Amino acid sequence: MNNRPVLILGARSDMALAIAHSFAKEGHPVQLAARNPDDLEAARNDLQVRYSVDVSLHAFDALDTAGFEGFLDALPALPHIAVCAVGLMGEQAENETDSTAATQVLRANFEGPALIFAALANRFAERGSGTLVGISSVAGDRGRATNYVYGSAKAGFTAFLSGLRNRLTEHGVHVVTVLPGFVATKMTEDLDLPAKLTAQPEEVGEAVLRAVKSKRNVIYVRKIWWLVMAIIRNIPEMIFKKLKI
Amino acid sequence: MKLSGWGRFPTHDVALSAPRSEAALQAQLAEGAAIARGNGRAYGDSALSQTNTVHMRHFAHMLSFDDKTGVLQAEAGVLAADIIDSFLPRGWFLPVTPGTKFVTLGGMIAADVHGKNHHADGSFGNFVDWIDVMGPDGKVTRCSRRKQATLFQWTVGGMGLTGIILRAAIRLRPVESGWIAQQMIQAENLDAAMDVFERSQDSTYSVAWIDCLSTGAARGRSLVMLGEHAALEDLPKPRRKMPFQTKDKRKLSVPFSLPGWLMNGLTVRAFNALYYWNGSRKAGESLVDWDSYFYPLDAILNWNRIYGRRGFAQFQCVLPLETSRAGLNALLEAISEAGAGSFLAVLKRLGPQESRFSFPMEGYTLALDFPVNARTLALMDRLDAITLDHGGRFYLAKDSRMTAETLRASDPRTDTFEAARRKSGACETFASEQSQRLKL
Ligand SMILES: Cc1cc2nc3c(=O)[nH]c(=O)nc-3n(C[C@H](O)[C@H](O)[C@H](O)COP(=O)(O)OP(=O)(O)OC[C@H]3O[C@@H](n4cnc5c(N)ncnc54)[C@H](O)[C@@H]3O)c2cc1C
Ligand SMILES: NC(=O)c1ccc[n+]([C@@H]2O[C@H](COP(=O)([O-])OP(=O)(O)OC[C@H]3O[C@@H](n4cnc5c(N)ncnc54)[C@H](OP(=O)(O)O)[C@@H]3O)[C@@H](O)[C@H]2O)c1
Numbered sequence: 204m205n206n207r208p209v210l211i212l213g214a215r216s217d218m219a220l221a222i223a224h225s226f227a228k229e230g231h232p233v234q235l236a237a238r239n240p241d242d243l244e245a246a247r248n249d250l251q252v253r254y255s256v257d258v259s260l261h262a263f264d265a266l267d268t269a270g271f272e273g274f275l276d277a278l279p280a281l282p283h284i285a286v287c288a289v290g291l292m293g294e295q296a297e298n299e300t301d302s303t304a305a306t307q308v309l310r311a312n313f314e315g316p317a318l319i320f321a322a323l324a325n326r327f328a329e330r331g332s333g334t335l336v337g338i339s340s341v342a343g344d345r346g347r348a349t350n351y352v353y354g355s356a357k358a359g360f361t362a363f364l365s366g367l368r369n370r371l372t373e374h375g376v377h378v379v380t381v382l383p384g385f386v387a388t389k390m391t392e393d394l395d396l397p398a399k400l401t402a403q404p405e406e407v408g409e410a411v412l413r414a415v416k417s418k419r420n421v422i423y424v425r426k427i428w429w430l431v432m433a434i435i436r437n438i439p440e441m442i443f444k445k446l447k448i
Numbered sequence: 449m450k451l452s453g454w455g456r457f458p459t460h461d462v463a464l465s466a467p468r469s470e471a472a473l474q475a476q477l478a479e480g481a482a483i484a485r486g487n488g489r490a491y492g493d494s495a496l497s498q499t500n501t502v503h504m505r506h507f508a509h510m511l512s513f514d515d516k517t518g519v520l521q522a523e524a525g526v527l528a529a530d531i532i533d534s535f536l537p538r539g540w541f542l543p544v545t546p547g548t549k550f551v552t553l554g555g556m557i558a559a560d561v562h563g564k565n566h567h568a569d570g571s572f573g574n575f576v577d578w579i580d581v582m583g584p585d586g587k588v589t590r591c592s593r594r595k596q597a598t599l600f601q602w603t604v605g606g607m608g609l610t611g612i613i614l615r616a617a618i619r620l621r622p623v624e625s626g627w628i629a630q631q632m633i634q635a636e637n638l639d640a641a642m643d644v645f646e647r648s649q650d651s652t653y654s655v656a657w658i659d660c661l662s663t664g665a666a667r668g669r670s671l672v673m674l675g676e677h678a679a680l681e682d683l684p685k686p687r688r689k690m691p692f693q694t695k696d697k698r699k700l701s702v703p704f705s706l707p708g709w710l711m712n713g714l715t716v717r718a719f720n721a722l723y724y725w726n727g728s729r730k731a732g733e734s735l736v737d738w739d740s741y742f743y744p745l746d747a748i749l750n751w752n753r754i755y756g757r758r759g760f761a762q763f764q765c766v767l768p769l770e771t772s773r774a775g776l777n778a779l780l781e782a783i784s785e786a787g788a789g790s791f792l793a794v795l796k797r798l799g800p801q802e803s804r805f806s807f808p809m810e811g812y813t814l815a816l817d818f819p820v821n822a823r824t825l826a827l828m829d830r831l832d833a834i835t836l837d838h839g840g841r842f843y844l845a846k847d848s849r850m851t852a853e854t855l856r857a858s859d860p861r862t863d864t865f866e867a868a869r870r871k872s873g874a875c876e877t878f879a880s881e882q883s884q885r886l887k888l
Contacts, residue, residue, distance in 0.1 A: 249509040
């Protein structure tokens with residue numbers, strides 16, 4: 204079981220690398236896919252030295268949807284587990300006025316991740332096994348003034364994952380939706396996040412590994428987020444529309 | 449942001465950065481007197497700089513491992529815990545380890561840490577082949593005992609004050625199992641404990657826990673723990689197939705700060721008596737997994753919070769062999785008189801060591817924790833004086849409160865260190881709150 208390859212999409216992200224470490228530690232070979240994969244050489248070497256597993260690097264651009272089948276064909280093996288950490292927060296203010304910027308955010312968080320998973324899903328279903336892990340976001344649970352472009356794309360991805368799960372269960376393919384809450388990564392480096400609500404990338408790595416092993420469907424990394432989101436989702440729209448959160 | 453060392457005292461408002469590349473690190477040095485921060489396990493202010501604290505967490509790649517020689521090349525931010533995780537299953541352990549595995553390679557070199565095997569193997573620096581150091585000008589120099597030897601010697605034990613350690617090569621120790629064959633010996637007082645240490649120079653590991661409140665003829669009663677890496681044949685048959693598998697214990701954690709009054713003399717007295725009683729019941733030989741043996745406190749995450757929000761300070765000195773008996777007795781007497789006893793009183797025999805600025809020297813080292821308050825601060829001043837009277841010196845990785853005068857009185861190497869820093873220009877680029885307090 205532990206010799207099954209794990210594909211990590213968006214592998215330069217701190218979260219993605221922490222997930223790669225969790226699986227490599229269990230002995231899984233790892234395929235790291237990212238734009239400009241060459242500068243992941245140090246990360247690759249690190250994984251190999253630490254865990255004596257095979258690690259390969261692959262060029263992957265989530266906006267190059269036409270290249271997806273070719274990308275999958277070129278992998279050393281069809282993975283058993285695929286994790287998509289691709290995401291782009293963007294600047295909400297810019298997204299409101301600049302449709303090119305907004306399109307980038309919508310595509311990087313929804314279109315790209317959804318379509319690469321669609322392609323993987325078909326191959327997994329044909330084989331009759333596999334696990335897809337999508338890193339979505341609690342921002343997709345309810346649109347807020349401060350980040351609804353990003354949030355709505357994540358909402359789309361979350362719904363897509365839920366649909367895939369529903370479709371693929373009978374084909375032996377499992378889908379995990381990860382709603383990380385705040386995580387201390389490059390994306391959030393300059394934000395002042397509340398410590399109790401903020402997970403370290405390593406916590407996400409461990410949580411994803413556990414979720415895959417125990418076939419969880421939807422996970423929050425820190426449990427408190429379940430409560431936070433239950434409250435946020437249940438605020439009546441009449442009130443919600445006036446809140447600044 | 450507000451930041452402290454492990455003792456949560458003192459706390460400073462620091463500018464904290466975590467560069468992700470050598471170029472970013474170089475640029476960061478221009479932002480004002482800088483100090484590298486590993487995992488913040490030094491107790492006091494060694495890894496704090498109000499102007500420029502540079503966290504090394506993004507320099508945490510392993511570079512190579514040679515499983516014939518056990519030589520590991522890694523970046524400075526790699527944790528001891530990660531080294532064990534990766535290489536113990538392949539039959540290698542740290543050659544020297546402090547009492548927590550949550551320290552970085554850079555931190556172990558900068559403090560030139562000692563373990564329970566110092567009398568046999570010396571300090572961490574003995575197992576370092578080379579170090580890459582980023583100096584005041586941002587240039588990276590590889591130094592070793594042979595090349596750039598001066599930089600190497602000042603950097604090992606230099607508390608981050610010679611530059612930023614980027615990478616190093618260290619030699620791991622081959623082991624046959626993840627188990628330690630431990631022998632626990634009760635010693636009715638300090639003399640008895642020291643006799644056990646002197647008799648046990650052949651043991652790889654030795655350390656004693658002291659009940660520091662016992663008085664009179666029982667002053668310094670302790671449990672001395674000796675240990676050896678268990679060989680395959682020392683393990684019960686069923687374990688020999690998986691000699692590196694020791695169970696994963698669940699971690700307890702202290703989620704909030706307990707009030708400081710919990711740590712007053714009475715509670716500590718009760719704790720000590722209980723510990724002693726409990727320990728003596730188990731006296732004798734046993735097989736202990738590496739984690740419980742080397743890192744008992746790591747099982748309780750954030751145990752530093754049990755001292756409450758005001759934080760705590762550790763006192764650690766080493767006394768030369770000739771004066772150890774008298775000096776330790778005087779220290780213990782002062783502590784029990786003050787009734788401010790300490791949860792953790794650890795005694796260790798150190799072997800000979802020649803180094804430019806490292807802490808260890810041949811003799812005995814005593815380490816104790818105190819909750820910070822006016823009374824314990826005064827007591828620690830008194831302990832400083834006793835240490836000076838007996839020709840001892842102090843461990844900077846534990847210090848948070850000593851004066852520059854005390855340091856100079858204890859250690860003639862201080863002025864040479866300061867001069868070397870002036871000569872290399874390091875004194876302008878690298879400084880910690882500690883180095884400023886101690887005028888280094
Ligand atoms: C529970 C506990 C038990 C301990 N037991 C022992 C023991 O048995 N023996 C012992 O010797 N010590 C012991 N220590 C002390 C500890 O080993 C040292 O303080 C060690 O330096 C901590 O490493 P760190 O990575 O957390 O470094 P930090 O605490 O972050 O920094 C410590 C010093 O190292 C410097 N430093 C860190 N990284 C770098 C770098 N990359 N380049 C240059 N300088 C750097 C810092 O500037 C600072 O001066 C113990 C500490 C604790 C909390
Ligand atoms: N950090 C948080 O608090 C948080 C919370 C909830 C959800 N998330 C989600 O968690 C995931 C990981 O994020 P992170 O926090 O680690 O931030 P991150 O470092 O910004 O990671 C996002 C990754 O997506 C990659 N990416 C963006 N556009 C791409 C494209 N067109 N093609 C290929 N890769 C692309 C980026 O690659 P490059 O390195 O090449 O730019 C980057 O490595 C994201 O999906 C994010 O939305 C994060």
